Amino acid sequence: MGQVKSLADLRKIKENQQGKMSLREKSNNPESLVQVRVAMATCGIASGAKQVMDFFIEEFDKRNIQAVVTQTGCMGYCFAEPTVEVTLPGKEPVVFGYVDAKKADDIIEKYVKNGELVEGIIPVNYETIEKK
Amino acid sequence: MAKYKMHVLVCGGTGCHASQSDLLLDNLKTIVADKGLDNEVQVIATGCFGFCEKGPIVKIMPDNTFYTQVTPEDAREIIEEHLIKGRKVNRLLYVDPENQEHIADSKHMGFYKKQLRIALRNCGFIDPENIDEYIARDGYEAMAKCLTEMTPQQVIDVMKKSGLRGRGGGGFPTGLKWEITNRSVSDIKYVVCNADEGDPGAFMDRSILEGDPHSVIEAMAICGYCIGGEHGLVYIRAEYPLAINRLKIAIEQAREYGLLGKNILGSDFSFDIELRYGAGAFVCGEETALIHSMEGYRGEPTVKPPFPSVSGYFEKPTNVNNVETFANVPVIINKGAEWFSSIGSEKSKGTKVFALAGKINNVGLIEVPMGTTLREVIYEIGGGIKDGKKFKAVQTGGPSGGCLTEKHLDVPIDYDNLIASGSMMGSGGMIVMDEDDCMVSVAKFYLDFTVEESCGKCSPCRIGNKRLYEILDKITQGKGTREDIDRLRNLSTVIKDTALCGLGQTSPNPVLSTIDNFWDEYIEHVTDKKCRSGQCKALLQYFIDAENCVGCTACARNCPVNAIAGERKGIHVIDQTTCIKCGACMEKCKFNAVYIK
Numbered sequence: 001m002g003q004v005k006s007l008a009d010l011r012k013i014k015e016n017q018q019g020k021m022s023l024r025e026k027s028n029n030p031e032s033l034v035q036v037r038v039a040m041a042t043c044g045i046a047s048g049a050k051q052v053m054d055f056f057i058e059e060f061d062k063r064n065i066q067a068v069v070t071q072t073g074c075m076g077y078c079f080a081e082p083t084v085e086v087t088l089p090g091k092e093p094v095v096f097g098y099v100d101a102k103k104a105d106d107i108i109e110k111y112v113k114n115g116e117l118v119e120g121i122i123p124v125n126y127e128t129i130e131k132k
Numbered sequence: 133m134a135k136y137k138m139h140v141l142v143c144g145g146t147g148c149h150a151s152q153s154d155l156l157l158d159n160l161k162t163i164v165a166d167k168g169l170d171n172e173v174q175v176i177a178t179g180c181f182g183f184c185e186k187g188p189i190v191k192i193m194p195d196n197t198f199y200t201q202v203t204p205e206d207a208r209e210i211i212e213e214h215l216i217k218g219r220k221v222n223r224l225l226y227v228d229p230e231n232q233e234h235i236a237d238s239k240h241m242g243f244y245k246k247q248l249r250i251a252l253r254n255c256g257f258i259d260p261e262n263i264d265e266y267i268a269r270d271g272y273e274a275m276a277k278c279l280t281e282m283t284p285q286q287v288i289d290v291m292k293k294s295g296l297r298g299r300g301g302g303g304f305p306t307g308l309k310w311e312i313t314n315r316s317v318s319d320i321k322y323v324v325c326n327a328d329e330g331d332p333g334a335f336m337d338r339s340i341l342e343g344d345p346h347s348v349i350e351a352m353a354i355c356g357y358c359i360g361g362e363h364g365l366v367y368i369r370a371e372y373p374l375a376i377n378r379l380k381i382a383i384e385q386a387r388e389y390g391l392l393g394k395n396i397l398g399s400d401f402s403f404d405i406e407l408r409y410g411a412g413a414f415v416c417g418e419e420t421a422l423i424h425s426m427e428g429y430r431g432e433p434t435v436k437p438p439f440p441s442v443s444g445y446f447e448k449p450t451n452v453n454n455v456e457t458f459a460n461v462p463v464i465i466n467k468g469a470e471w472f473s474s475i476g477s478e479k480s481k482g483t484k485v486f487a488l489a490g491k492i493n494n495v496g497l498i499e500v501p502m503g504t505t506l507r508e509v510i511y512e513i514g515g516g517i518k519d520g521k522k523f524k525a526v527q528t529g530g531p532s533g534g535c536l537t538e539k540h541l542d543v544p545i546d547y548d549n550l551i552a553s554g555s556m557m558g559s560g561g562m563i564v565m566d567e568d569d570c571m572v573s574v575a576k577f578y579l580d581f582t583v584e585e586s587c588g589k590c591s592p593c594r595i596g597n598k599r600l601y602e603i604l605d606k607i608t609q610g611k612g613t614r615e616d617i618d619r620l621r622n623l624s625t626v627i628k629d630t631a632l633c634g635l636g637q638t639s640p641n642p643v644l645s646t647i648d649n650f651w652d653e654y655i656e657h658v659t660d661k662k663c664r665s666g667q668c669k670a671l672l673q674y675f676i677d678a679e680n681c682v683g684c685t686a687c688a689r690n691c692p693v694n695a696i697a698g699e700r701k702g703i704h705v706i707d708q709t710t711c712i713k714c715g716a717c718m719e720k721c722k723f724n725a726v727y728i729k
Contacts (some may be wrong), residue, residue, distance in 0.1 A: 003388075003389060003390035004272075004389045004390050004391055004397065005390065005397065005398050006397055006398055007276045007280055007397065010267065010272055010273065010276055010397070013264055013267050013268075014267050014268055014270075014271075014273070016264075017264040017265060017267060017268035018268045020136070020268075021258075021265060021268050021269075023136065023137075023138075023139055023193055023194050024139050024141075024193045024194070024257065026194060027193040027194035027195065027196045028196075030194065030195075030196070039218075040216075040217070040218050041217065041218075053137070054135075057135065057137060058135070068194045068195075069137070069194075070194055070195045070218075071137070071218040072218040073217055073218040073219045
């Protein structure tokens, strides 16, 4: 890296580095962002959850959507892997099954952008300790 | 390029370092690489998270999981369970002391809820050894703004309007100090950063330098621009090796980028920084003594005026500010004076970092807005007193400060309120005491420190403090009289009025404030020859209760000086003249027969 000769140079370093640190910045207030949790247990990974996760991370970046993508353990819907849980700010989480790149694209375009539901939603049929 | 999905932040502050966080960091990096995750997971050493009580700390982003007391051996489990399988490692999560629940997200911890981090904004978030991470967090933006858009006077005006006051303890308005140094006419002027943190129990300056060294460098350059100086000096104690190392790396990186050096950012302003090491003398935190020490002379204070702003380092105008003060500067320039002055109390703006220590559950470093009450700090952030004991006092301001008691708990903390309550802000050390602490002994402890640290130049401090110490010692030995308390008071007043520098002028404060707030305890010591907390050994006597004693001989066998006599199965008796009051008998007795009177 060369010398910083002007404010513009400084801003260039800043922007470049901010991209690398946005993950940390975002996790300071994930509630205000789109949160995507990809089930990454053995069954999920075997059905391609890793690729789906990469797809989400890259596409959110490209389409300029502020989102936090995290991995989680088995959600229990092994028949519908890969499964993905999407939480829009202020909304209840929604779980989608059989997510591949095409479905992921659908989810981003329809659900994340416009709040329209897409096919393949798995109804949540359990309660968690926190809710009780 | 690697596209990281997860960041693992490991605390690299001195506290966690001492509990092997460096080894933990190595393990995490090696295992991540072994598992082929090095393109997905970034492992970073950061500065202090502040939660030193439960160090080493590891934080996983983006899910914000906060692991405590992580050992190097835990690295594998964190990676295999959390990073790969997405299952949090429950046993390493912070447990809420109140309801015993595991808290994963640090935002829900009482310790962080009430905090507002300005000076510590980057500590525990960025890699202090990477200038790019600092720049990404608006680093050097304030300096660029000053150099390209503002005149020195405009910057000084912003500083004055912000209401920032010296965080080293004195509370002198920073903008005003800069203005005075700016007005002094000279060919050479110096900017000095006082990193000689000397209060026992205070470690905020060290943590800032370890966790965010660039904020201090940037602020020193801004100060240089304002006062018209090209030379920066950091006076740092040699016993802070990690801070020195990080600071050196940071200065080197800033030079490589041209953010220090000649013609910074194409302007005609040049600035560079050198380090000066101190040997860790308390008096060298006093600015004139600090300057003499930097010049190569003995660290002794001289009479002010002339103030360093007029005649300082080698008789040139010198602007001395503390580390924490500097750390606030870039944010003020970036966000504006109005923003800063909207935080805090009427006469004390912004936030203050406090180092919580002593008998408190959450020992660590916190930053709260001025005007927060002691109760909020001690009970809500600090988690209350250890082992459920009763709060007795909190010592603020180190050896120059005083003790505050229960009646002060709801006083909003700021410079003026603390002085009105008989203590002071100091650099922000807070030592919490419980019912087991004897206040006469506490005063003696601080006097012991000042006697040791007095430079010896003026007699009130050199001789007076020694006499204060002797009287306190006499009282704790049970040989004190009622007149001794009056003598303590008189002598304290004389020392305060006549000592040369801040050290001597404030050293009797612990004595005066404990006399004022704990008068009963002093009286008990001198008239009843009793110490209610059992700290003053000379005032205790051990006895054996004839009713409970079964004659098991355990006490007699464990007495190191054979002071206990008694037949097997007969009642035992302690010989008071031989007893050294070690307490071994009490510890060994299974029948609660030994008691203290």
